[in-house]
Amino acid sequence: MSEIQLQIDGKEVKAKEGMTLLEAAQNAGIFIPTLCHHEKLEPFGGCRVCIVEVEVNGWTKLVVSCVYPVEENIIVRTRSEKVDRIRKTIIELLMAHAPDSPQLQDLAQEYGAIKDRFEKDASFCIHCGLCVRYCAEVAKKNAIGFVGRGINKEISFIPEIAAKECNDCKECFPLCPTSYLQAAFVLVEALVFPSSSEPESEE
Amino acid sequence: MARLNSPEELENFRQELLSKKDPNMPCISICAGAGCIASGADEVIEAFKAQIEKEGLTAKVDTKGTGCPGFCERGPVVVIYPEEICYLGVTADDVSEIVSQTVKEKKVVDRLLFVDPITGEKAIHESDISFYKNQKRNVLCNNIKIDSKSIDDYLAIGGYSALTKALSRMTDVEVLEEVKKSNLRGRGGAGFPAGRKWEGSRNAPEPIKYVLVNADEGDPGAFMDRALLEGNPHSILEGLILGGYAIGSHEGYFYVRQEYPLAVENINLAIKQAEEYGLLGENILGSGFDFRVFVHQGAGAFVCGESTALMTSLEGRAGEPRPKYIRSNIKGLWNKPTVLNNVETWANVPLIINKGADWFTQIGTESSKGTKIFSLVGKITNTGLVEVPMGMTLRDIIYKIGGGIPNGKKFKAVQTGGPSGGCIPEDQLDLKVGFDELTKAGSMMGSGGMIVLDEDTCMVDVARYFINFLTDESCGKCVPCREGLRQMHRILTNITHGKGKEGDIELLEELSETAVEASLCALGKSAPNPFLSTLRYFRDEYEAHIKEKRCPALSCKELISYYIDPDKCTACMICARKCPAEAIDGGKKKIHIIDQEKCTNCGTCFEVCPSKFDAVTKISGEPVPAPVPEEKRMITKKSPGKSKKK
Amino acid sequence: MDNDRIDQIIDKHQGEASSLIQVLLEIQSENHWLPKNGLERVSEKLQVPLTRILHIATFYKAFSLVPKGRHEVHICVGTACHVRGATRILDTVEEATGIKPGETDLDLKFSLETVNCLGCCALGPVVEVDGKVHGKMSPIKTAEVLKIYE
Numbered sequence: 001m002s003e004i005q006l007q008i009d010g011k012e013v014k015a016k017e018g019m020t021l022l023e024a025a026q027n028a029g030i031f032i033p034t035l036c037h038h039e040k041l042e043p044f045g046g047c048r049v050c051i052v053e054v055e056v057n058g059w060t061k062l063v064v065s066c067v068y069p070v071e072e073n074i075i076v077r078t079r080s081e082k083v084d085r086i087r088k089t090i091i092e093l094l095m096a097h098a099p100d101s102p103q104l105q106d107l108a109q110e111y112g113a114i115k116d117r118f119e120k121d122a123s124f125c126i127h128c129g130l131c132v133r134y135c136a137e138v139a140k141k142n143a144i145g146f147v148g149r150g151i152n153k154e155i156s157f158i159p160e161i162a163a164k165e166c167n168d169c170k171e172c173f174p175l176c177p178t179s180y181l182q183a184a185f186v187l188v189e190a191l192v193f194p195s196s197s198e199p200e201s202e203e
Numbered sequence: 204m205a206r207l208n209s210p211e212e213l214e215n216f217r218q219e220l221l222s223k224k225d226p227n228m229p230c231i232s233i234c235a236g237a238g239c240i241a242s243g244a245d246e247v248i249e250a251f252k253a254q255i256e257k258e259g260l261t262a263k264v265d266t267k268g269t270g271c272p273g274f275c276e277r278g279p280v281v282v283i284y285p286e287e288i289c290y291l292g293v294t295a296d297d298v299s300e301i302v303s304q305t306v307k308e309k310k311v312v313d314r315l316l317f318v319d320p321i322t323g324e325k326a327i328h329e330s331d332i333s334f335y336k337n338q339k340r341n342v343l344c345n346n347i348k349i350d351s352k353s354i355d356d357y358l359a360i361g362g363y364s365a366l367t368k369a370l371s372r373m374t375d376v377e378v379l380e381e382v383k384k385s386n387l388r389g390r391g392g393a394g395f396p397a398g399r400k401w402e403g404s405r406n407a408p409e410p411i412k413y414v415l416v417n418a419d420e421g422d423p424g425a426f427m428d429r430a431l432l433e434g435n436p437h438s439i440l441e442g443l444i445l446g447g448y449a450i451g452s453h454e455g456y457f458y459v460r461q462e463y464p465l466a467v468e469n470i471n472l473a474i475k476q477a478e479e480y481g482l483l484g485e486n487i488l489g490s491g492f493d494f495r496v497f498v499h500q501g502a503g504a505f506v507c508g509e510s511t512a513l514m515t516s517l518e519g520r521a522g523e524p525r526p527k528y529i530r531s532n533i534k535g536l537w538n539k540p541t542v543l544n545n546v547e548t549w550a551n552v553p554l555i556i557n558k559g560a561d562w563f564t565q566i567g568t569e570s571s572k573g574t575k576i577f578s579l580v581g582k583i584t585n586t587g588l589v590e591v592p593m594g595m596t597l598r599d600i601i602y603k604i605g606g607g608i609p610n611g612k613k614f615k616a617v618q619t620g621g622p623s624g625g626c627i628p629e630d631q632l633d634l635k636v637g638f639d640e641l642t643k644a645g646s647m648m649g650s651g652g653m654i655v656l657d658e659d660t661c662m663v664d665v666a667r668y669f670i671n672f673l674t675d676e677s678c679g680k681c682v683p684c685r686e687g688l689r690q691m692h693r694i695l696t697n698i699t700h701g702k703g704k705e706g707d708i709e710l711l712e713e714l715s716e717t718a719v720e721a722s723l724c725a726l727g728k729s730a731p732n733p734f735l736s737t738l739r740y741f742r743d744e745y746e747a748h749i750k751e752k753r754c755p756a757l758s759c760k761e762l763i764s765y766y767i768d769p770d771k772c773t774a775c776m777i778c779a780r781k782c783p784a785e786a787i788d789g790g791k792k793k794i795h796i797i798d799q800e801k802c803t804n805c806g807t808c809f810e811v812c813p814s815k816f817d818a819v820t821k822i823s824g825e826p827v828p829a830p831v832p833e834e835k836r837m838i839t840k841k842s843p844g845k846s847k848k849k
Numbered sequence: 850m851d852n853d854r855i856d857q858i859i860d861k862h863q864g865e866a867s868s869l870i871q872v873l874l875e876i877q878s879e880n881h882w883l884p885k886n887g888l889e890r891v892s893e894k895l896q897v898p899l900t901r902i903l904h905i906a907t908f909y910k911a912f913s914l915v916p917k918g919r920h921e922v923h924i925c926v927g928t929a930c931h932v933r934g935a936t937r938i939l940d941t942v943e944e945a946t947g948i949k950p951g952e953t954d955l956d957l958k959f960s961l962e963t964v965n966c967l968g969c970c971a972l973g974p975v976v977e978v979d980g981k982v983h984g985k986m987s988p989i990k991t992a993e994v995l996k997i998y999e
Contacts, residue, residue, distance in 0.1 A: 068526075086717050089713060089716075093686035097686075119690075119693060148679070149676075151689050
């Protein structure tokens with residue numbers, strides 16, 4: 001695979017063809033914030049927090065660095081007025097769901113995001129997909145998946161599979177930025193697991 | 204039916220078909236498209252067949268259900284050939300008269316003719332009707348002439364001659380070059396040059412390639428593809444085979460939305476017929492070119508009209524789009540080079556091959572060549588499908604073809620491009636339709652939806668309506684679209700409910716920027732367009748809603764009150780009786796008053812008050828006048844409009 | 850729906866995972882809804898995880914995971930119909946049937962859905978019952994059409 005030269009935040013960076021901008025930046029020790037990215041998983045491109053500015057042939061555009069392939073001689077800026085503004089809005093939109101998430105709070109501080117900008121929503125899942133993707137790609141159990149679309153999209157355990165597999169695994173639990181995953185599991189276990197004959201009462 | 208094994212055999216077969224046809228034989232063509240069927244065309248077709256049989260004319264008169272000619276509001280549409288006499292709104296009861304008068308005695312049944320809304324003149328032939336006169340129906344013209352379920356009918360009007368020309372006299376490269384030369388731009392919304400897309404796939408170093416027909420026409424208000432797919436399925440199929448030949452693909456797919464069952468039925472039948480005739484399968488017409496086609500149905504998701512989402516859906520997954528950094532004509536369906544084009548784009552291909560790119564480029568403007576089919580709907584007199592050369596002005600389309608706004612109302616704006624498009628106001632009506640012209644005005648061509656709005660339409664509500672639609676249809680994968688549109692919808696709904704506040708417009712603009720810049724796909728990226736364009740041209744309406752809690756169009760239910768004008772009320776009791784909330788107090792000769800506490804704003808009183816009195820009014824942004832005092836409520840003299848009580 | 854019938858449908862589509870949506874559409878069309886044991890059978894035979902099938906069954910509007918009524922009422926709320934008063938038609942239907950979009954009444958008589966464009970825009974407002982399209986509807990006409998159905 002051929003080598004590609006590009007510039008990130010003024011620094012000359014060497015990358016291999018087929019790498020993403022995020023990979024190239026991380027290899028060069030340059031930080032780009034992410035929420036839905038995980039090195040063991042296929043890039044998802046859902047949170048859009050890792051957007052960066054790319055200048056090629058005099059044209060500037062915003063791209064999502066976790067999926068954008070490296071190109072020869074492009075100039076990348078991981079921070080700019082526009083990038084920061086959009087990251088701020090994304091964080092504020094997510095804080096309408098999970099204002100107490102540590103990752104979101106860190107990002108909010110960096111980008112000046114206001115926690116209460118938007119009306120709160122009932123569900124504190126931010127749809128990063130880490131749990132679903134980990135279970136499908138790494139654990140290969142497919143005990144949890146997405147259901148619905150748009151604002152009705154949710155994560156959902158399949159009770160029969162979860163009852164069999166999850167208690168011995170739970171590797172996805174530490175990945176959840178909001179603890180919604182743990183809460184969902186507790187509910188499913190209490191209400192729907194096929195092996196329990198009586199629902200355990202929860203506080 | 205024996206397989207046709209060479210272009211010569213096909214041409215001979217065609218000549219045979221034509222020689223059996225008598226051009227003077229009467230033919231009763233009844234539109235059998237979904238629109239006319241909904242208006243009762245099935246019964247009309249049956250009635251004609253029965254009547255013809257009853258009179259022993261079956262051998263002398265042809266009766267057929269045909270493709271959609273696009274004048275759906277006036278259906279069922281019947282055209283009698285060879286005179287081309289066009290009747291509208293035909294019912295089964297009209298059939299015996301039409302057969303005896305027109306078919307047998309060549310006389311016209313006046314009452315079924317089109318009446319021009321402005322001149323009052325009656326039009327006998329399709330070509331005289333003002334709706335059709337100013338159109339250039341290169342693509343749609345054949346619909347009314349053929350039975351959509353008959354491949355022989357398609358062959359009889361010259362169908363598959365482009366395919367024989369290409370397979371016998373042109374190389375695959377020459378076919379590609381001709382399409383490139385024609386400057387055909389995609390008719391599905393993006394307007395990308397088809398030839399360039401095809402070339403990218405052709406040159407991709409990968410033996411397996413796909414060609415796809417995007418028949419997931421999801422834009423509400425658009426039904427061009429439905430008419431083409433139901434009415435003339437073979438024309439699309441021919442275009443697709445030509446496309447496969449040009450780029451070296453041997454497998455094609457139709458992705459048809461399942462809300463169009465008649466289109467699914469007709470295209471499946473067309474494919475079966477083409478296979479029988481040897482126009483699909485192995486060694487087509489002896490050329491050595493193999494091509495197979497399959498049909499997949501959509502399952503009710505607007506986002507699957509987006510090309511990468513469509514491909515994901517074809518692969519048997521939820522239709523979530525993919526990033527377009529790697530173009531799908533290089534890595535598309537199953538990661539193979541894939542050419543995806545819209546139904547109307549494919550329908551233009553046989554015309555370009557038959558008549559040449561030079562013929563095509565003579566129609567239209569510098570950057571937008573050929574014709575475009577629009578669905579002209581909404582507050583417009585002549586509703587239906589309109590095919591015009593690119594470059595015709597919006598004014599001509601709306602007034603010359605569309606017959607203007609009905610009920611004496613004033614034009615306000617025309618919404619083009621579906622949920623990704625915008626609204627164009629009156630002072631821009633001389634704009635010439637074309638991809639770039641519409642984009643410059645803040646809208647876009649889109650798939651061709653053209654929805655006319657009048658003075659009673661609230662532009663803030665239009666923005667809210669589209670954002671609501673897109674929130675429902677969003678796949679939900681990326682934050683700017685899923686969360687951003689959700690918040691935009693909340694804010695716009697609040698504004699239309701009188702709960703808007705300072706800063707709302709700026710917040711909406713910020714959310715718009717996030718969606719435009721950071722969304723995963725075109726659905727999210729173009730979602731703010733209806734808001735941005737209505738803000739650009741109708742900012743005063745937004746400000747009135749927010750600052751004065753007033754809806755200038757008197758449309759937003761929460762911001763209007765109904766009020767009976769005591770000077771005009773004649774106490775006829777009609778509204779009082781019809782009011783579902785029993786909110787109107789009044790009696791014979793006693794001026795009616797609406798109890799604002801009980802009123803649910805349903806609008807019934809407004810609709811039922813006789814127009815000669817016109818006593819019910821809508822008020823917005825100001826308090827309802829105090830009710831007339833009891834002693835002044837009795838009408839002493841019967842004189843509507845004359846004030847006796849002040 | 851029994852497993853044999855489901856197997857038949859799957860075989861008709863050459864047992865390919867990419868035909869998943871087409872298989873589900875056929876089951877939905879015949880059975881009027883997708884029962885869980887049916888989905889488990891499909892998962893087994895097509896070798897596709899149940900999570901993917903459930904995502905599809907809940908992503909696309911054509912599918913229902915709960916039994917539907919005998920008569921499916923679809924109200925078009927596309928732009929052309931909206932502009933011509935589809936909201937009032939919807940209000941009328943909600944009142945006449947007692948259910949909101951997405952619901953089925955307790956007698957399993959009517960299921961109500963809104964649709965985002967049936968392609969009959971020139972005839973707006975449009976109501977579709979059991980696949981039959983009724984155009985140029987008004988609240989009164991809509992109420993009359995609904996009365997026909999048992």
